[in-house]
Amino acid sequence: MILLVIRHGESEADILDVHEGRADFELTQKGHRQAAAMAKYVARNYQVTRIYASTLKRAAQTAEHLSEETGIAIEFDPDLMEFNNGLLAGLSHEEADRLYPHVENLPIDQAVYGQESKVEFRSRAENALQRVLSENGSESVIAIVTHGGMVNQLYGALLHMPIGENRFFRTADTGIHIWEITERGSYVIKANMDDHIRGI
DSSP states (O other), rough: OEEEEEEEOOBHHHHHBBOOOTSOOOOOOOHHHHHHHHHHHHHHHHOEEEEEOOOOOHHHHHHHHHHHOOOOOOEEEEESOOOOOOTTTTHHHHHHHHOOOOOTTTTTTTOOOTTOOOHHHHHHHHHHHHHHHSSSSSOOOOEEEHHHHHHHHHHHHHHHTTTOOOOOOEEEEEEEEEEEEEESOOEEEEEOOOOGGGOO
């Protein structure tokens, strides 16, 4: 099984420089161009058999480009949504820092400001990944269109990394992570592949 784990394109929140998370911003025009380029690359190089996507607009719109190129319907999964950042969603960084100061050394099973805990975030990723693996066969090519934070959590679930560790996999707009799942084990073939958006 091949998994293509894909981040959404540039969103309006990137331009506004606000906390995004569960704030439901749409793609910018540039984001749509990035998503279109990603979709063309994937359709040329992979025979996608299924597309899963976050329900948030920026991921859904990115997945729509891929669906149009491949002819594969999108299956929306709320477990693939970005980190639930609670009361910080949509706020400027300055306003968020003023209203909701960072809490140091918070246990991984606790949360503040209406957010989800690190354990809850990882649990969603594990649920989503296990669903994908259980619903598809060894010859499947699966696209998962999601968010930067969730990409990290999916890596954590795949590689059984400790929850709460400050280890991050950077992902560009519409960056693609290519994983192969076999009976022998799981392989990261490429991480953050973004050649398709060069010059956009």
